[in-house]
Amino acid sequence: MNISPDWAALLPMLVLTGVGALLPLIGAFRVRAGWLAGFAVIGLLVAFVLNIATIWSIPGLDFMPHLTASGPAVVSFELLELTPFVVLFDLVFIAVALLVVIASPKYLKRRHQGEYYSLLLLSTVGMMSVAGSRDLITLFVGLELSSFCTYALAGFHKTRKDSSEAAMKYFLIGSISSALAIFGISLVYGLTGGTTFDALATLWSNPLSTVGGTTTVGRSLLDGHFTIGVFVWVLLLAGFGYKIALVPFHNYAVDVYEGSPDTVSGFLAAGSKQMGFAALFKVFLLGLFAVKANWDIMVAVIAVVTMVVGNVAALRQTNIKRMLAYSSIAQAGYILMALAIGTPYALAGGLFHIVTYSFMQAGAFVALAAAATWGIGESMDDWKGMSKRAPFLAFAMAVFLLSFAGIPPLAGFASKFVLFSSAIQAGIAPGVTGIYAFTYIGLAIAGILTSAISLVYYWRLIRVMYIEDETESRRVAVSSSAGIAVIIALVATIFIGLFPAAILDLALDAARSMFTAVALAGS
């Protein structure tokens, strides 16, 4: 079969769009929720396999273009591209969507679930567009597509007040952040006449030139020139920062994660957040790398503040969902470290952490969802003695929590190791001067200190599950589909921790492909 690369690169998204469009139609015929979920799973698996076929050769799927780290990107209609970087993100999005879809049927407790799965799939398509975008407008469209779907998903528990509140908050804040982002994009258009990442890079690689006849922009901001160019990346950082829930844009996220249905919270924390990172990495590395010296210390400060605030705030939480929400904010701080350092190895660490974190986070929320199907609530007191009531679920949750803290030999440790070591590498590299050495080493130290702090609240839940005695001794059987999702996430966490080489190689390839593109963009 010979499909032109244009279409082949789009194939996964087309499959998901097709399935997503059909699902509400099928759902209208009173089909059982399990069947709808199954259909969605099939679509997701097809998209997953198609994506894998671009980096491993799978017999029979040779029509998918083959990608290498240093090879050219496969461009699709000049709007979207496929590189190992994009493929890594696509695989993460699809995997998270898979976990959420598998866990949902019994959790949602309603007959009409067609729209739910459709929204999930379309949101995933939006995320994939963000990752694969070649210019800022495509990125924005993908961002909006994904966000609108998730606004609706957040309010899916229609009869619960906190779900509606979460949806409302999310919609308002999300719209504001999109407004900020589009404002930044419009400034880019105004200044350069284009919205591609190349245009953004051009904006910054020409020192003191008159572009577009209206404003002078300069490469260095620190010599006192007040230029409109500053607004560009501040607005973009703020717009994407809201999506990622970085500090100080994080407040809404905790309430949104708490109020949304558990599976949707998992989707938001493990999927939407990574979409924000994809956007951030692309914009800052492809577009603004030439002026890295202007933003990297600020990004490092934001990363440290995010790590600290996220972890410290989590210490006081007695509601598991809020604790997981704050912990996800802190984990975003670790990933942001990769951007602040900006070397290929650091980016590989950030991407690796995105993969491992998505599994852990989705797994933790899905475990909550599984417990909720049997009426176990979300506060820590409800989970007392879980190790006797639902031993497998307690074990899985304990593994996820330890992985979050970064205990070997779990996945969280492997990725944190790469991240922190990249900070050390950057800090002791010869020729790195005072403030930068301090910043990079400081990032590593902040990382380990906050990891140690985080262990306190992760251990608290483990202690409640294993050491405290249960208040109700009813044994709980986990519903099969949520259990399967938990098993998948658990196996992934343990397997990636024990054998990180495969995912690490993928992350390294993805990082190298991004920096190949960076080199091309700057030239």
Next chain:
Amino acid sequence: MDNLITITLVASLVGSVAVILFGRTASVAKWLALLVSLVPLALATYMLALIMMGSAPAGYGCAPVTGAGYAFHECHSWIPALGINVIFGLDGLSAPMFFLTTLLVTLGILFAWDETKRPNQFFGMLLAINVAVLGVFASLDLFLFYVFWELTLIPMAFLIGIWGGERRRYAAIKFFVFTFAASLVMLLGFMYLYFATGQRNFSFELIQAGAGALGLTAQRIIFLALFIGFATKFPVVPLHTWLPDAHVEAPTAGSVILAGVLLKLGAYGLIRIGLPLAPLGAKYFVPLMFVIAVLSMLYASIICLVQRDYKRLVAYSSIGTMGLVLLGIAASVQTGNPLGLVGANFMMLAHGFISPALFMLCGVLAHNLGTRDIPLMGGLADRLPRTSFWMIVFSMAGLGLPGLAAFVAEFQIYSATWQAFGWLVFIAMLYLIFSAAYYLWAAQRAFFGPFVERPEVDYHHVYDVKWFELASLVILFVFTLAYGVWPRLLTEILEAPARAVLAAVGGA
């Protein structure tokens, strides 16, 4: 036979999982656990015996790691992108510790023979600790070392938290977070070494080859980072505060392992990694190590003198002993004479026999009398003759009675200290007086003197040591005696590795 070390670890792991899943009743769990623990014990004994006889197979390496100087060396590729491999190997420094770990786990299982609370998980955790600690002693790759180092924390935290005493929740979290934080600092030191030596490989051998060339400031920072991690595990003052709570609240089998081997991880790490990989840093910080060592010894001993709780007394005495170990290490680094290192290692092993026995006896007291409070005891020798006998014997061993293992170690360490630090050794020797004082005074108050009936303690249902407790104690005593009268058993295999370590330190 190849890959013996991996087989030992896998056997323990499989056994641990099997006990947790299949140990439905206490009796199935404990017999299964005991039988399973004999496998690593047998393998470790075999490996130690071969090393002692000098006929241990050298194993294989993977280019460019050769594995020279180690026995049973094995190398498996793990994360090629970062140069991380699963490298195991034993030599004279690690083989006795390897053996001690398996022995203590077996004895711990034996001692806890009548555990009834969640027995399958209890024995499973003991076997899991086996895996983790054996992995640390056998690792020859820094990343692998760190993975096993942290892994030791999880089963121990569960053991303390689930089966511990009244304040177990506090003790467990303090133990976990404190040592975790310190280990992370050590990890940063490992990362620094990895990048600074430019080897792109985490194996000891390759990093050691490049480490001597690092600059003075770099080596000092690295040594300090590593030292913080190791010193917390030792533990030495001022990073010792987790130990009293962890030891006292842990169940006896947990204390046995904690005191017997987990503490030795710090000393082993310092000797194996800290000294050769940051030699200039080590030499620079010798005065600091000396001060910390002596401070630990004296501070801990003075606190022992005022303890009411017998188990707490033994816990603080461990801090003092580990201070002595650090003293021996510091002395060797100062002079280049391996005597201090050999003495330190000897002390690690001797303490690994004596301290678990003392904790076991405290466990017997607590179980029988319902209290560990010394003022509430008196004249117990009348009711508990065997317990008293063994407590006196091991107290004598602990304070360094000649003929038992600790004396040999103390003699070597003090000789090395005299050579290295001159008359300052007399300050360190105050420890001998203090340790004799607190051991003898506690034993005298508890076991001798008039028997006093107290309302808090039920003396009418006491029973002396049971057969399984006695078996453990006798085995430990045999080793204490054997190493005490025939120290060559150990010093012969210690000398070559100690010289190798000092060569790496001195060569810089």
